[in-house]
Amino acid sequence: MSRLDRASVRRFEDEGYLVVKDLLDEAGDIRPLVAEYEALLDQKATQWFSEGRLAQSYADLAFAQRLTQVIRELGDACFYHFEISLPFDKITDDTPIHLGPAAFSLLRSPRVLDAVQSLIGPEIYGHPAHHVRIKVPVEAVKNGINDLTGTVTGHQDQAGTLPEADDSKIVTAWMAINDATEANGCLMVIPGSHRGELLPHGPLPHGGAGIPEEHLPAEEFVALPIERGGAIFLNSRTIHRSLPNVSDGIRWSVDARYMPIGRPTGRPFFPGFVARSWLRPDNELHDSQAWAQLWRLARAKLARREKPKFNRAQLA
Numbered sequence: 001m002s003r004l005d006r007a008s009v010r011r012f013e014d015e016g017y018l019v020v021k022d023l024l025d026e027a028g029d030i031r032p033l034v035a036e037y038e039a040l041l042d043q044k045a046t047q048w049f050s051e052g053r054l055a056q057s058y059a060d061l062a063f064a065q066r067l068t069q070v071i072r073e074l075g076d077a078c079f080y081h082f083e084i085s086l087p088f089d090k091i092t093d094d095t096p097i098h099l100g101p102a103a104f105s106l107l108r109s110p111r112v113l114d115a116v117q118s119l120i121g122p123e124i125y126g127h128p129a130h131h132v133r134i135k136v137p138v139e140a141v142k143n144g145i146n147d148l149t150g151t152v153t154g155h156q157d158q159a160g161t162l163p164e165a166d167d168s169k170i171v172t173a174w175m176a177i178n179d180a181t182e183a184n185g186c187l188m189v190i191p192g193s194h195r196g197e198l199l200p201h202g203p204l205p206h207g208g209a210g211i212p213e214e215h216l217p218a219e220e221f222v223a224l225p226i227e228r229g230g231a232i233f234l235n236s237r238t239i240h241r242s243l244p245n246v247s248d249g250i251r252w253s254v255d256a257r258y259m260p261i262g263r264p265t266g267r268p269f270f271p272g273f274v275a276r277s278w279l280r281p282d283n284e285l286h287d288s289q290a291w292a293q294l295w296r297l298a299r300a301k302l303a304r305r306e307k308p309k310f311n312r313a314q315l316a
């Protein structure tokens with residue numbers, strides 16, 4: 001059981017975020033995901049080398065260096081092959097997405113769901129906004145502002161959904177797959193900012209989208225370094241960001257969102273799933289193949305329709 005104690009729940013409510021050390025299970029949550037990604041990178045690098053897109057397959061490099069070299073050569077758009085969600089734009093039948101069993105299993109981690117249950121109750125819907133982010137050293141990316149592989153500008157997650165979800169009580173669980181440090185671009189928050197309104201979001205002068213400088217509150221961002229296996233929970237109005245990775249390693253995280261079952265997700269074109277239900281346990285989705293199929297169907301539908309409006313600012 002990884003339920004949160006009352007003091008932690010109160011801290012989350014007061015501050016709009018909560019840091020929980022050692023939440024993930026090394027054997028059950030982290031190692032299967034790492035192994036899945038090592039195999040995926042091996043498959044992709046081998047394929048891209050055989051297609052003449054990479055100078056080498058870099059099979060002798062460790063995961064972090066190999067991914068960094070692949071992104072250095074191909075650009076960060078290749079990271080969509082490692083991402084567990086679809087982009088908002090230009091979706092075709094071939095748009096890459098990774099729908100592996102270990103990724104789905106992490107979204108259903110009982111330890112994460114126990115903590116989420118302490119925040120929103122036992123009827124838990126897995127919101128479709130979930131991402132794998134691997135921030136590579138800033139020197140390896142031409143476009144440093146990329147919310148999967150680089151800098152993430154200040155924003156509130158509420159801006160990433162349609163207004164219909166404003167009362168859906170969506171909670172973000174940000175999970176550290178390796179140590180997140182100030183040097184490699186850990187998450188940063190403005191404590192208490194969830195008590196304010198949803199601020200304007202839009203394209204920013206130096207790239208990306210988020211809250212324009214003039215609308216950011218005067219309070220400082222606080223860095224939240226956290227070790228592998230830890231998690232940070234965020235209220236959907238907590239302002240957060242992350243800075244460039246100036247280390248020579250990677251920063252690897254998975255962020256998922258959860259909400260009470262039966263409310264609008266604010267992302268109606270992407271599929272969610274029942275993660276936990278005490279009332280109707282039969283509705284829980286346990287099968288990663290079925291989850292993958294939901295995403296493939298969504299992709300096929302989106303490839304055949306006009307670009308829908310996903311959110312207010314086209315932010316993740």
Ligand SMILES: O=C(O)CCC(=O)C(=O)O
Pocket residue numbers: 133152157172174185186187240241242253255316
């Ligand atoms: O991981 C990051 O750097 C940013 C994460 C984020 O913006 C989110 O989880 O909403």
